[in-house]
Amino acid sequence: MISYTSFAFFILYFGITFLxxxxxxxxxxxxxxxxxxxxxxxxxxxxxILPLIIATIAVWAIGLWLQRLNDIQKVKRKEAPKEERKSIxxxxxxxxxxxxxxxxxxxxxxxxxCKYSNFFIDTTNSILGLNINNVSIIQPLGISFxxxxxxxxxxxxxxxxxxxxxxxxxxSLFLSFMLTIVEGPVARYDQLxxxxxxxxAFDPQAFVSGAIRICWGLIKKVVIADRTAELVNxxxxxxxxxxxxxVVIGILFYTLxxxxxxxxxxxxxxxxxxxxxxxxxxxxxRPFFARSINEFWQRWHxxxxxxxxxxxxxxISLSKPFMSLSKSAxxxxxxxxxxxxxTAVALFFVWFGNGFWHxxxxxxxxxxxxxxxLMMLGLFLEPMFxxxxxxxxxxxxxxxxxxxxxxxxxVIVNFGMLIFRAxxxxxxxxxxxxxxxxxxxxxxxxxxxxxxxLDVKDYIVIVVGxxxxxxxxxxGEKGINVRERILALPFIVKFILFMVMIYSVIIFGAYGExxxxxxxxxxxx
Amino acid sequence: xxEMIKGYIKPCIKILAFVLAFFILLECLSxxxxxxxxxxxxxxxYSETMSFFNEPANTLQIVGIGNSDLYSGFCPPELWHNYGxxxxxxxxxxxxxxxxxxxxxxxxxxxxxxxxxxxxxxxYDEPPENVDIKKDERxxxxxxxxxxxxxxxxxxxxxFPIFTFHDRWKNKKGVxxxxxxxxYKFSNKVVPVKVHEGFMNKTDVxxxxxxxxxxxxxxxxxYCRKNGSDVVLMTLPSPSSWSYERxxxxxxxxxxxxxxxxxxxxxxxxxxxxxxxxxxDKGNHLNYYGAKKVTEYLGEYISKNYxxxxxxxxxxxxxxxxxxxxxxxxxx
Numbered sequence: 029m030i031s032y033t034s035f036a037f038f039i040l041y042f043g044i045t046f047l048x049x050x051x052x053x054x055x056x057x058x059x060x061x062x063x064x065x066x067x068x069x070x071x072x073x074x075x076x077i078l079p080l081i082i083a084t085i086a087v088w089a090i091g092l093w094l095q096r097l098n099d100i101q102k103v104k105r106k107e108a109p110k111e112e113r114k115s116i117x118x119x120x121x122x123x124x125x126x127x128x129x130x131x132x133x134x135x136x137x138x139x140x141x142c143k144y145s146n147f148f149i150d151t152t153n154s155i156l157g158l159n160i161n162n163v164s165i166i167q168p169l170g171i172s173f174x175x176x177x178x179x180x181x182x183x184x185x186x187x188x189x190x191x192x193x194x195x196x197x198x199x200s201l202f203l204s205f206m207l208t209i210v211e212g213p214v215a216r217y218d219q220l221x222x223x224x225x226x227x228x229a230f231d232p233q234a235f236v237s238g239a240i241r242i243c244w245g246l247i248k249k250v251v252i253a254d255r256t257a258e259l260v261n262x263x264x265x266x267x268x269x270x271x272x273x274x275v276v277i278g279i280l281f282y283t284l285x286x287x288x289x290x291x292x293x294x295x296x297x298x299x300x301x302x303x304x305x306x307x308x309x310x311x312x313x314r315p316f317f318a319r320s321i322n323e324f325w326q327r328w329h330x331x332x333x334x335x336x337x338x339x340x341x342x343x344i345s346l347s348k349p350f351m352s353l354s355k356s357a358x359x360x361x362x363x364x365x366x367x368x369x370x371t372a373v374a375l376f377f378v379w380f381g382n383g384f385w386h387x388x389x390x391x392x393x394x395x396x397x398x399x400x401x402l403m404m405l406g407l408f409l410e411p412m413f414x415x416x417x418x419x420x421x422x423x424x425x426x427x428x429x430x431x432x433x434x435x436x437x438x439v440i441v442n443f444g445m446l447i448f449r450a451x452x453x454x455x456x457x458x459x460x461x462x463x464x465x466x467x468x469x470x471x472x473x474x475x476x477x478x479x480x481x482l483d484v485k486d487y488i489v490i491v492v493g494x495x496x497x498x499x500x501x502x503x504g505e506k507g508i509n510v511r512e513r514i515l516a517l518p519f520i521v522k523f524i525l526f527m528v529m530i531y532s533v534i535i536f537g538a539y540g541e542x543x544x545x546x547x548x549x550x551x552x553x
Numbered sequence: 554x555x556e557m558i559k560g561y562i563k564p565c566i567k568i569l570a571f572v573l574a575f576f577i578l579l580e581c582l583s584x585x586x587x588x589x590x591x592x593x594x595x596x597x598x599y600s601e602t603m604s605f606f607n608e609p610a611n612t613l614q615i616v617g618i619g620n621s622d623l624y625s626g627f628c629p630p631e632l633w634h635n636y637g638x639x640x641x642x643x644x645x646x647x648x649x650x651x652x653x654x655x656x657x658x659x660x661x662x663x664x665x666x667x668x669x670x671x672x673x674x675x676x677y678d679e680p681p682e683n684v685d686i687k688k689d690e691r692x693x694x695x696x697x698x699x700x701x702x703x704x705x706x707x708x709x710x711x712x713f714p715i716f717t718f719h720d721r722w723k724n725k726k727g728v729x730x731x732x733x734x735x736x737y738k739f740s741n742k743v744v745p746v747k748v749h750e751g752f753m754n755k756t757d758v759x760x761x762x763x764x765x766x767x768x769x770x771x772x773x774x775x776y777c778r779k780n781g782s783d784v785v786l787m788t789l790p791s792p793s794s795w796s797y798e799r800x801x802x803x804x805x806x807x808x809x810x811x812x813x814x815x816x817x818x819x820x821x822x823x824x825x826x827x828x829x830x831x832x833x834d835k836g837n838h839l840n841y842y843g844a845k846k847v848t849e850y851l852g853e854y855i856s857k858n859y860x861x862x863x864x865x866x867x868x869x870x871x872x873x874x875x876x877x878x879x880x881x882x883x884x885x
Contacts, residue, residue, distance in 0.1 A: 035706045074694070232565050236568065485722075523574075527574070527578070534715060541599070541717070
């Protein structure tokens with residue numbers, strides 16, 4: 029796979045595409061993006077392009093079918109007498125639902141087969157005591173991301189949000205766009221697909237703004253995340269040699285690695301998009317300032333959370349069975365709990381889906397349900413907690429209480445990261461146990477001797493990097509856009525600052541000999 | 554028009570000026586502080602690999618090139634001490650044939666080695682148990698290997714060495730590198746090895762060399778011969794990363810290109826390799842005690858097959874006696 033942070037990507041694949049994109053007339057720019065995206069995908073996936081093509085054709089055809097049903101419904105309703113219009117709408121809604129179900133079945137089916145076959149086989153074997161062999165299927169690059177985009181495209185057409193795209197190549201570009209296919213963000217057609225129809229000429233301001241964001245992303249990914257990977261791998265891949273404080277340090281560093289890598293890569297792709305005049309959806313919004321798990325997931329992997337909300341939570345919670353459940357609950361419980369119960373059931377599917385999407389393994393499902401369980405606990409106990417705070421005269425709007433909430437959320441997230449990173453649930457449990465049963469500070473002496481694979485200068489770079497990220501984040505929380513401030517600086521100051529940023533990545537980056545090759549974490553999902 | 558110049562042309566000129574300044578600075582840094590030659594002069598993790606830059610021009614008689622198997626198992630100071638041959642070992646962890654070819658070209662810029670040993674473990678990227686040797690390389694796989702980002706990235710690093718030596722700032726300031734090992738990575742750590750059953754059991758099956766590696770190996774052989782050097786292929790003892798199937802593939806290559814091939818994995822008894830004492834890890838790399846045995850054999854092989862002068866009494870090479878004494882100091 030071609031990493032977004034490799035020379036090959038910047039110079040060859042994106043570089044040549046960008047050059048051709050810049051000189052192409054506005055109406056033809058989307059064609060350049062399409063060809064560039066397919067060349068990138070073809071080489072990156074070593075020719076395993078068939079699943080993407082099949083999904084694209086299916087999505088395009090089903091989209092047109094849904095649109096056709098929408099159009100027929102409109103015509104028939106217009107022509108029919110008033111008393112028949114409701115039944116026509118119900119009939120065509122039912123037809124569209126079946127067609128949508130077919131579209132979802134095809135795209136989701138390809139994902140299930142390619143990504144989850146061996147998971148189902150292993151689970152069946154362990155439950156039924158069978159010995160079915162695993163199948164050898166190569167997981168297509170980006171399938172988890174373009175499947176979600178495909179389902180959102182079809183569902184939005186079903187709801188009449190926009191008309192189906194007649195040109196299959198434009199649908200193809202939406203699904204295969206080189207900046208979204210590897211690690212997201214999970215874009216919507218009306219966010220991204222529409223922009224492809226209105227591509228503009230080269231804008232130097234946008235280019236510079238995008239370039240600053242790319243540099244910032246590279247600092248997070250190459251300087252900080254890839255450097256912390258050494259310690260994380262040392263602790264998690266040899267967990268039997270570590271316990272207590274070492275495991276805590278490993279978890280904290282993994283959280284740092286995952287955040288800096290994922291948000292860093294998002295900065296890179298958003299910056300690249302901005303340089304081309306394309307606004308990409310945001311995926312991170314300073315998640316560690318969240319005061320609850322709910323808020324955390326509105327700030328972390330935003331596009332995934334939004335997708336689960338719009339295409340799982342709302343359809344389930346607004347469906348007839350759930351409306352009935354809510355009605356029944358209102359007869360037995362007060363207003364708060366009667367709304368909570370159907371929400372809780374719908375959220376189960378959301379969090380199960382969240383975990384399941386991340387990986388074909390029970391640890392990922394547990395990861396999703398871990399957040400579900402804590403969220404439900406919080407929601408169910410909220411009235412009691414509110415009364416308790418009132419009785420103890422705790423001001424829940426005070427800065428101190430907010431800080432407590434942020435710290436609590438941070439701890440919860442880190443325990444979730446332990447589940448996420450450990451090899452399996454058993455290992456995660458053993459590591460968790462060891463934090464409490466074998467806690468000592470001696471590892472700081474022992475670990476300091478070999479440094480968990482890092483030396484003093486590496487730790488200095490990490491600390492400086494984290495401080496920089498923290499400062500930029502705090503300024504962001506206060507509404508100060510650091511990038512806009514930089515863009516407003518005099519040319520020579522911008523010149524020097526930008527040069528410093530690029531050379532920081534080149535000189536302080538954790539790449540090359542002595543550093544492990546760090547694959548993009550989310551590209552494996 | 555004024556607006557177009559202010560809003561568009563002027564910013565574009567500024568961007569181009571920046572890009573130009575960036576590349577000028579990149580080249581300046583690549584030829585000065587972050588250059589290959591500089592990497593060999595000051596203590597850092599690249600010093601041993603680049604140590605051949607420290608050898609005076611036209612002094613090297615023998616060059617060994619390969620990955621970590623080579624720099625762990627071929628010991629130039631011992632070859633000097635016992636036979637008077639002037640040699641160097643040029644290797645780095647997971648060094649690829651492409652990287653080896655680039656390094657060889659650097660060597661020939663001011664050296665004329667008489668003999669080059671190419672260590673063949675670098676022809677295989679994965680240990681034998683991770684490879685399905687029945688699976689043939691598709692033509693399209695070859696296409697992807699050529700387009701792989703690794704190949705392109707290596708090319709960029711070769712043009713701008715700053716990308717290879719970018720972390721020189723991490724090493725101690727001003728500590729000059731003492732070229733006592735001449736590329737050899739000294740280790741007297743002993744890890745007993747349990748050799749797996751079936752290691753080097755004879756078979757007719759061959760594990761094909763990936764085409765891109767085969768192409769680069771051929772390019773290395775041709776380059777060396779074009780510059781007047783003889784070439785010998787070899788594989789050092791490495792139970793965890795070698796197999797008879799790989800041996801067969803290299804034999805095919807050697808026969809097709811009229812090359813000698815020394816496979817030490819078939820000569821373990823002959824050179825008296827002791828699995829309890831001669832490795833520094835779980836069977837991938839020799840330690841000093843194993844390297845000494847391999848180097849002794851190579852010295853004997855060279856003396857019987859090549860007319861290479863013993864330089865121990867040559868005053869121009871007296872510095873090698875000094876560097877050998879420094880090398881021996883590590884054994885204490």
